[in-house]
Amino acid sequence: xxxxxxxxxxxxxxxxxxxxxxxxxxxxxxxxxxxxxxxxxxxxxxxxxxxxxxxxxxxxxxxxxxxxxxxxxxxxxxxxxxxxxxxxxxxxxxxxxxxxxxxxxxxxxxxxxxxxxxxxxxxxxxxxxxxxxxxxxxxxxxxxxxxxxxxxxxxxxxxxxxxxxxxxxxxxxxxxxxxxxxxxxxxxxxxxxxxxxxxxxxxxxxxxxxxxxxxxxxxxxxxxxxxxxxxxxxxxxxxxxxxxxxxxxxxxxxxxxxxxxxxxxxxxxxxxxxxxxxxxxxxxxxxxxxxxxxxxxxxxxxxxxxxxx
Numbered sequence: 001x002x003x004x005x006x007x008x009x010x011x012x013x014x015x016x017x018x019x020x021x022x023x024x025x026x027x028x029x030x031x032x033x034x035x036x037x038x039x040x041x042x043x044x045x046x047x048x049x050x051x052x053x054x055x056x057x058x059x060x061x062x063x064x065x066x067x068x069x070x071x072x073x074x075x076x077x078x079x080x081x082x083x084x085x086x087x088x089x090x091x092x093x094x095x096x097x098x099x100x101x102x103x104x105x106x107x108x109x110x111x112x113x114x115x116x117x118x119x120x121x122x123x124x125x126x127x128x129x130x131x132x133x134x135x136x137x138x139x140x141x142x143x144x145x146x147x148x149x150x151x152x153x154x155x156x157x158x159x160x161x162x163x164x165x166x167x168x169x170x171x172x173x174x175x176x177x178x179x180x181x182x183x184x185x186x187x188x189x190x191x192x193x194x195x196x197x198x199x200x201x202x203x204x205x206x207x208x209x210x211x212x213x214x215x216x217x218x219x220x221x222x223x224x225x226x227x228x229x230x231x232x233x234x235x236x237x238x239x240x241x242x243x244x245x246x247x248x249x250x251x252x253x254x255x256x257x258x259x260x261x262x263x264x265x266x267x268x269x270x271x272x273x274x275x276x277x278x279x280x281x282x283x284x285x286x287x288x289x290x291x292x293x294x295x296x297x298x299x300x301x302x303x304x305x306x307x308x309x
Contacts (some may be wrong), residue, residue: 005293065089068090163191
């Protein structure tokens with residue numbers, strides 16, 4: 001790739017998908033099916049902020065990559081269709097956003113065969129709506145392992161964007177030795193860079209301050225750290241190679257979510273208009289940087305990736 005380039009990505013999920021509510025070893029509900037069998041109140045806090053996100057992207061002329069939890073198709077009529085109609089790339093964020101590895105031990109919570117079966121179903125569901133092949137994946141809660149990439153490649157995915165190198169936390173089963181913020185080809189069954197493989201990992205950006213790496217790709221860090229640090233990290237990461245910015249429509253929701261969930265009492269303490277303004281600040285600051293979807297980045301980068309940092 002020539003010059004600076006950036007992918008704007010959106011994780012499309014609702015409030016009950018977070019691990020304190022559904023789909024983790026410590027959640028209130030075993031999963032989304034359990035949630036919907038027992039929940040008797042309003043659940044849709046996603047449609048309204050998603051409509052505003054689509055308008056915001058239109059305002060800045062951005063075509064984004066939407067990582068979508070496939071079971072939204074069962075509960076949100078026409079929501080994903082609206083994303084498709086606006087011309088954005090559709091990618092997969094799992095079938096129901098459940099954790100695939102344990103948040104603490106990083107041991108598998110699901111077998112390879114079950115992971116492949118459920119993820120292939122999600123892929124096919126999303127392809128049925130988009131009318132195009134879905135080639136990208138982002139792990140729910142970005143808990144990702146090398147064996148998962150092998151399975152993704154086996155069932156037809158071309159890239160993943162889940163790895164976040166930083167000095168605060170590691171949500172993978174790897175030490176990420178040799179991983180930076182630019183795209184790379186992972187070794188088989190591992191997350192470290194290798195050669196001889198077409199599958200691509202698009203890791204997240206970070207801000208390196210005297211060797212301390214601050215996660216700066218967006219999401220919760222955009223809510224907690226503000227736009228200045230995120231912008232500095234994106235700028236620095238783009239100097240290394242193509243990089244990724246992401247957020248959730250829930251980040252700009254103006255409503256209070258149901259008080260359900262174990263732990264993370266301050267997870268949504270900052271959101272709404274203040275975060276919407278921060279997203280606008282980022283998009284405005286990088287308005288003249290070339291923006292491409294991750295599918296376009298994958299197609300451009302075939303055979304051109306830099307492995308060494």
